[in-house]
Each structure stands twice: as structure tokens, then as C-alpha cells.
Amino acid sequence: MVIVTFGRGCAGGPGDRVDRMRRLGPDVLAGAFVSALAVAMGALVVFDRSIADGLSAPRWVWAALFAAFLLAQTAGMWWEDRLPDRLVRACFAAQVVLAPVLVLTAPTAGWLPILLVFTSTFAVYRVSGSSVAVIVAVFTCCVGVSVAIRGGRISEIALIASIYGALQVASALSVTAQLRQARLRRELAVAHAELRTASALLDDSSRADERLRIARELHDVLGHQLTALSLELEVASHQVPGPAREHVVRARTIARDLLGDVRATVGEVRSRTPVLGESLDRLVAQLPEPVVHLTVDPDIRVDEARAVAVVRCVQEMITNTIRHANAEEMWIEVTADPAGALSVSVRDDGRASADFEPGHGLQGIRERIEGLGGTVTFSVDRGFAVQATVPAP
Structure with a gap:
């Protein structure tokens, strides 16, 4: 059995540990900062008497609303991968409603509108650009109303509303740019995988023609x-x-x-048959993401039809993982029993919904394998997994 790891540093080594810190650091630190800052602001409003006396709602009511906002923010930010999508959308809707309510009912807490900035930034992940623009406009008006409630002058209202409006726009544009870069990286990785697959199959075909x-x-x-x-x-x-x-x-x-x-x-x-391990090596080599752990029985010899089917199915799983799973690691294992039947196992550690519907790519995998008399099963367990069996010819 040959086990090879491809990606941004070998798993378990110093390069991998540094790479994990680099990948996880910005997102985790930013999320922790937002959560900690939100908790600190809520605690100040509740426990600082000079601010609490300016609340337009009973302190316990405001505290309950803030707790609900904090729960929705935490669920949407930290538990997104574990919750059904409709519940994540409900958490976001709760944030959009509760954030301006909290700001308007605590007008003397001048720094509280930062909650609106957090929420409008989070909106970039959840809704379209036009919806984000509407949310930013409404939140900016809420800031102006909050300043007016505490008796601010027109110039002060315009200045503070403009500042928070600019903060929201800047944050939204920054996140939009980051998401676009991430999407382009995924598209590049998918194109890379498809090119490597075509190259591997072309090499095998050229060698077969030469033989x-x-x-x-x-x-x-x-x-x-x-x-x-x-x-x-x-x-x-x-x-x-x-x-x-x-x-x-x-x-x-x-x-x-x-x-x-x-x-x-x-x-x-x-x-003479293609060497499946070499084709899969060429497919996953230099793949920018995710880190791929490839395990192939070196004694496997397959006919061209089964080799093409296995390589194409592995390629589809790689591109599916890159596009949808946001996985960091992926495991591919290909073995053969004494009778010559192939077993192909592919799994990742990314996002996966238990109620997923197979798309065209997964249907293509099923059709290829079943066309050779095999079987395919899809499952979700701490990531997405595919188990395929291809009988001997």
C-alpha cells in the first residue's frame, strides 16, 4: 500500500502546522474579536448605571434582547456548519431585526452602533448585494435616529451617521473582495484539477497508442x-x-x-494496462487545495475503461469538494480484492448537509460506476464521503 500526501505541507509536519495557523488564524481571530467586543458592549450597557438609566426599555428587556442577538450572532458565526440552512437564515434575520432595536433603545451608548457594522458585514455572506445595500441604508438611518433621540444637533447626526455608514460600506466591500478572491481561487483549483485529469488521461492514452x-x-x-x-x-x-x-x-x-x-x-x-496509481498521482499533485492524502494499492492493474471511470470520479469528487465543502483535507483510497474488484473511498472534512440532493457531478459518478456494473453510496459524517465498488471485468 502506497500512501502519498499532496498539498500545502505534509500532514502532521511543521509545514502543515504553520499552514493551519495561517488558514485558521484570520477568520478565528476576527470572529473571536467580534464576539468578545459584542459581549463587552452589552455588559457595559447593562451594568453601567449612567448608560442603563438612558435605556428606553426596562433593563431586563434590553438584556434579553441583547442575549437573543448574541445567540443569533454566535450561531450564525460559529455553528453555521452544524445547523440546518433555514436555521442559519433565521439567525441572520434575528440579527437584522434586533441590532437596530438595541441601538434605538440605548441611544446614550454612543459606540453601540458598531453592532450594525458587524451585522451588515455578516449580511454579505447571506444575501445579495442589493439586499446588503438596503440593510446598510436602513442601519445608517437608525444611527441618525439614535443620535437624534439623545438630542444631537443636525451636524452631529449627519457626521455620526456618515461615519457608521462609511464603516459599513468599507466592511461590506472588503468582505465582498475577499469572497471574490476565494471564489477565484476555487475556480482556479477546479480548473487545475480538470487540467491534471485531462493530462493524466491523455498521457495514458498516448502511451497506449504508442504500445x-x-x-x-x-x-x-x-x-x-x-x-x-x-x-x-x-x-x-x-x-x-x-x-x-x-x-x-x-x-x-x-x-x-x-x-x-x-x-x-x-x-x-x-x-498492458494503465497504472492507476500513476494517473491519480498526476491528478492530485500540486493541487493548491485541499491537502489530499492518496492511498493506492501498487499492485492494482485495471483495463482502460475502469481506469478512466475511477480517475474521472476522483476528479469530480475533488472539484465538488473545492466548490462546495470548504474542506481543508481530503482522503482518497483505492484498493482491490483478490478477484480484481476495485474499492474507491473518497471523503473530506468540509461542510456537508445531511439532506443534500446529488447534483449533476454526483449523478455523473453514479452513472459511470453503475455503467461498469458497480455501486456507489454517498454519505455525510463529519464531511462528505463517497464509497464506490467496481467489479472485475
Whole structure:
């Protein structure tokens, strides 16, 4: 069994640990900062009497609303992968409603509108650009109303509302740019995987064509000449008298043996099958993301149809993981039983919904494998997994 890891540093080594810190650091630190800042602001409003006295709602009511906002923010930010999508959308809707309510009912907490900035930034992940623009506009108006409630002058209202409006716009544009870069990286990784697959299959096809050409040349040229030589020696053996006949007979035997060796070599060259492990190595090598752990039985030999099916299915799973799962690592294992049946297992550690509907790519995997008489199962368990079995031809 050969196990090879491809990606941004070998798993478990220093490079991988540094890479994990680099990948997780910005998102985790930003999320922790937002959560901690939100908790601190809520605590100040509740426990600072000078601010609490300015609340337009009972303190316990405001505290309950803030707790609900904090719960919705935490669920949407930290538990998104574990919750149903409709519940995540409900958490976002709760944030959009509760954030301006909290700001308007605590007008003396001048720094509280930062909650609106957090919420409008989070909106970029959840709704369209036009919806984000509406949310930013409404939140900016809420900031102005909050300043007016506490008796601010027109100039102060305009200035503070403009500042928070600009903060929201800047944050939303920054996140939009980051999401666009992430999308472009995914598209590049998908194109890279597709190109590597095409290259691997083309290499296999080119080698197969070259083997067939060599086999034909051996059979048509060398085989024909050896056959003619053997016939000539057969005739000569009946016409040469005396001791020379023994040498002619020996030469005829050698020619026949050589012709048999050529035919055996031609048959071996024609029947030689692609090395599946090499094709999969070329497919996942230098893949920018995710980190791929490839395990292939080195003794596997398959016909061209099964090799193409397995390579195409693995490629589809890689592109599916890159597009949808946001996975950091992926495990691919290909084994064969004594009868020659193949077992292909692919899983990742990314996002996966238990109520997923197979798209065109997964349907294509099923059709390819079932077309060869095999079976495919899809499952969700700490990521997405595919188990395929391809019988021997």
C-alpha cells in the first residue's frame, strides 16, 4: 500500500502546522474579536448605571434582547456548519431585526452602533448585494435616529451617521473582495484539477497508442520476416545434404523460437494496462487545495475503461469538494480484492448537509460506476464521503 500526501505541507509536519495557523488564524481571530467586543458592549450597557438609566426599555428587556442577538450572532458565526440552512437564515434575520432595536433603545451608548457594522458585514455572506445595500441604508438611518433621540444637533447626526455608514460600506466591500478572491481561487483549483485529469488521461492514452503502434510494427515487420525466414529454412532443410542439414534444422528451430518470442511480446504489449496509481498521482499533485492524502494499492492493474471511470470520479469528487465543502483535507483510497474488484473511498472534512440532493457531478459518478456494473453510496459524517465498488471485468 502506497500512501502519498499532496498539498500545502505534509500532514502532521511543521509545514502543515504553520499552514493551519495561517488558514485558521484570520477568520478565528476576527470572529473571536467580534464576539468578545459584542459581549463587552452589552455588559457595559447593562451594568453601567449612567448608560442603563438612558435605556428606553426596562433593563431586563434590553438584556434579553441583547442575549437573543448574541445567540443569533454566535450561531450564525460559529455553528453555521452544524445547523440546518433555514436555521442559519433565521439567525441572520434575528440579527437584522434586533441590532437596530438595541441601538434605538440605548441611544446614550454612543459606540453601540458598531453592532450594525458587524451585522451588515455578516449580511454579505447571506444575501445579495442589493439586499446588503438596503440593510446598510436602513442601519445608517437608525444611527441618525439614535443620535437624534439623545438630542444631537443636525451636524452631529449627519457626521455620526456618515461615519457608521462609511464603516459599513468599507466592511461590506472588503468582505465582498475577499469572497471574490476565494471564489477565484476555487475556480482556479477546479480548473487545475480538470487540467491534471485531462493530462493524466491523455498521457495514458498516448502511451497506449504508442504500445499498439510498436506491437503492430513488431507483428507486421519482424513477425513477417521471421515467418518467411522459417519457411525458407524449412525448404532448405529438405534440400541440403550431409552435415550441413543439421545446422539448417537448428537455425530453423531458432527462427521459430524467436517468432514465438516476438508474438508473446506483442501480446504482452497489447494487453498492458494503465497504472492507476500513476494517473491519480498526476491528478492530485500540486493541487493548491485541499491537502489530499492518496492511498493506492501498487499492485492494482485495471483495463482502460475502469481506469478512466475511477480517475474521472476522483476528479469530480475533488472539484465538488473545492466548490462546495470548504474542506481543508481530503482522503482518497483505492484498493482491490483478490478477484480484481476495485474499492474507491473518497471523503473530506468540509461542510456537508445531511439532506443534500446529488447534483449533476454526483449523478455523473453514479452513472459511470453503475455503467461498469458497480455501486456507489454517498454519505455525510463529519464531511462528505463517497464509497464506490467496481467489479472485475
